[in-house]
Amino acid sequence: MTDLESLLNDRLAAAFAAVAGEPADPVVRRSQHADFQADGALPLARRLGRAPRDIAADALGRADLADLVATAEISGPGFINLKLRGDALAGLLAAMSGDERLGVPAASAPETVIIDYSHPNVAKEMHAGHLRSTVIGDAVARTLDWLGHDIRRANHVGDWGTPFGMLIEHLLDLGETEAAHELSVGDLNGFYQAARVKFDADPVFAERSRLRVVALQSGDETTLRLWRLLVDESEKYFLAVYDKLGVTLTAADFCGESYYNDMLAPVVDTLDGLGLLQESDGAQCAFPQGFAGRDGQPTPIIVRKRDGGYGYGATDLAAIRYRTQELKATRLLYVVGSPQSRHLEMVYQTAREAGWLAEPARAVHVGFGQVLGADGKKLASRAGQTVKLMELLEEAVTRAAAIVAEKNPELDADTRAEVARMVGIGAIKYVDLSSDRIKDYTFSWERMLSFSGDTGAYLQYTHARIKSIFRRGGVGPDRAAVVLLDSPAERALAMELLGFPAVVADAAQTLQFHRLAGYLQGLAGAYTAFYDNCPVLKADGPTRASRLLLCDLTARVIAQGLGLLGIEAPERM
RNA sequence: GCCCUCGUAGCUCAGGGGAUAGAGCAACGGUUUCCUAAACCGUGGGUCGCAGGUUCGAAUCCUGCCGGGGGCACCA
Known part of the structure; x- marks a missing residue:
């Protein structure tokens, strides 16, 4: 119960519902003008025929907020500005500190999730084009796994065909x-x-x-x-x-295309039996509802080619049927590039028409854009060849090693190599996950390996600095210490830390990991302000214990957050 | 031709219908007897592609255009 935003949301939702006489969204958001603002009065004004400020005042009067909120003011056309009680923040933070899961609850209704990702082709090099699916899919797997879902990683390897x-x-x-x-x-x-x-x-x-x-x-x-x-x-x-x-x-x-070979004939027979197949140009095709191509003609999925062989559409349909009917999966995630959006939608629609994809099961295309080179075109080597993934990874580690050696020559060789690996690989994953996945992104060694700015290394560095405090002080955290939030920097850090559960919940639902990445940047920023303004080891007694707790909690959240992204957090660097 | 997607600061990008659109990088100016300066603080910088519409309120939703990228039957 450390999710501050849901607490406020629940309390205010009840109050607004009482005012409106029906459920109403209180529209709780972080605010520049206070800790949070609730804007729920404005959308209700017309419906209730009352002035929004009046509605806000009414809702505020009915809201049970005394234990959480220090001041609540109505401002502008009817915004409610909420400033939270310090002791409420401290109490929530203490609960978070004592929780192995950092306030993030395990899923109340775990489900079986198939994550279809990476899918390299046999006898073909893995290249930059496989990077995104592999990195994003793995973040999905780690996140949903941590939340307690039953995860099935499905590596749909291209291992069959002419x-x-x-x-x-x-x-x-x-x-x-x-x-x-x-x-x-x-x-x-x-x-x-x-x-x-x-x-x-x-x-x-x-x-x-x-x-x-x-x-x-x-x-x-x-x-x-x-x-x-x-x-x-x-x-x-x-x-x-x-x-x-x-x-x-x-x-x-590994569960490649060949895995479904024995299922293809029965799948096609079943589709035929359902009346979903038509012959077209000698091929057996399904024409799912709602898809037209050139000339407005319906677009087919070819399940059986003119030569009698099965098309990939048949394999994809067999996989869906297997996943929902045999594995009993209810969430099917396809981590596949955007260009295949239409094909996947057609497969899903056909599966729905066949009854293989029915509530509560649903299939989602977790699409993503391309990796671009400096020229704005698909990333390629000097010679215009595809970039081998292995070489890309090796170069990342080599480059990171050079930087680490320069920045911190005191590290012994083994540690340096280990740090370089974490930083180099982390840099590649971080750029991939830190912007909206649907967009293309431009690959730049210089930018991604910078140790300041919106990079993985900056987060790793923040983590290492925190760990350094404990090493330097020869102390460990007291996770049951009393939390004191006397300075603005401590208070601001507390607010950030308490936002973690909501961000994880959002990532698990939307699979938009850039929001988690952005959250971690904000947290690291708040921590750095705290670090600059609030001496830890030089403080005494309860203040020192409280600040050590804040350091510990920040390090844990950063490490956990990075961990969900598949990025390691070194103890020193 | 049809469909999908993107267009926000010089660059790379955030912005869940709400107040004066935010970060980072780059630029400029500062900060170090102090736990990692690999850091921090400050300054400048924007007709949110264009035009309509919905709304009390639009970068956000709808429509149309412009521009980039992608897709449209026997490869997966």
Whole structure:
């Protein structure tokens, strides 16, 4: 019960409801003119035919706020400005300090959540385009997991389809040992491109590849073994990237397209039985309601291609059915780039029409924009090639190491390397999560690795400074200390700290992590003002104990908040 | 052609229908016998793409235009 905003909201909602005779939003917001303002009187004015100031006064008279609010004033056209009691803030903060969960309640109704993210392609390098899905999806997973939901990470790996004919033939040409070596060291692009070149240039190879696809689809044992080899070696490499990136995906989360192979025929049959399929140009198609393409013609999802093979639409539909019917998931999150918005909406609509996506289950596209280079175009290397994710991560750590070595030469080599890893990887994750995910963002090493400003490193630095106080003082926090909020800086810090539960709840619902990032920046700013104005170790007795508690709580909130974003908080840096 | 999305300070970005639109970076000017100056304080800087509309009130909601990006059947 440390969520200040909901407390105020609940109390005022009751008062406004009493005035209005029906439920009414009190419109509680943080305010420049007070701690909070409640603007609920204004929208009611017309409906009730009364002056808004009069309504505000009436609501205030009925509101039970004595234990929380020191002063409440009506201002302007009918805003209620609320200044909170210091002892109320101190009490809430004490409760937060004593709570392992920092005032954030576990979900009252945990649900099974599928998070479909990362989805690299077998025998293809992970590149910058996989970064956002992986980073955002992992933040989703960490956040919902912390709130107590039953999380299923679904790594929908591209491990099936016609390219595997040529890939397997290329593997045979190379020899299994050599091929496995090439794949395991991560030269996936080289492997794929070599196969592609042969496919385009050599008709004999191309024909072998086509026959190999047939063998693969008909379940030929030798072919399947070779296919499995490609998949296994690629997955090993993906896990190395995940380890480098510090995400929670494991080998157990690989659930590629091939996983649904046996479900495709039944899914298509079921759709057909429901009357949802039509033949068009020789293909079996579903035409979900509400989607038109060129010429206003309905746009199909192709579930079965003219050649008899299944399309990705069939796989996506099989996955939905499996997730809601077998796994009993009620929240399906697709962390996929914005361009696929339409396709996903069509899949969801088809699933609804088939009865596989019904309340309380719902599917949400957690979309995101592109990563742009300095030229404003999709991030690419000098030569115009895609940027390998592994190389991007290595460069981030290398650059961070140089900066850490320069800023703090006293760190021993091991610590420096560890800090560089946390800072470099954290920087990449932070830029990705700190602006509205639906927008594109511009990639800039200089900006993201700056140690001041809106960066991960600044938050990590704030955390490290706090930890330094405890080290320097040779003390630990007394989490049961009496909280004193005598100075404006202490009071302002308290207000920020108490905002944490609401921000986490918002992030869990909207999956807009930039609001959490922005909150942490605000908290770090409030802490720095406190740090400058309120000596901690030099203070005495209860003041010192209270300030140590504030330091401890701030460090815990920053570390937890960063943790939800998948960013580590070093003890020193 | 249709659909989606974005357009806010020089740059990168926040802004859940509410008061005088905010941060960070960059620029300029300050602050250190003090727990990490990797910091802090101050100053300047905006017809919120344009035009209508809804509303007591619009950067926010609606419509139309302009501009950038993306998508529109057998790749996923």
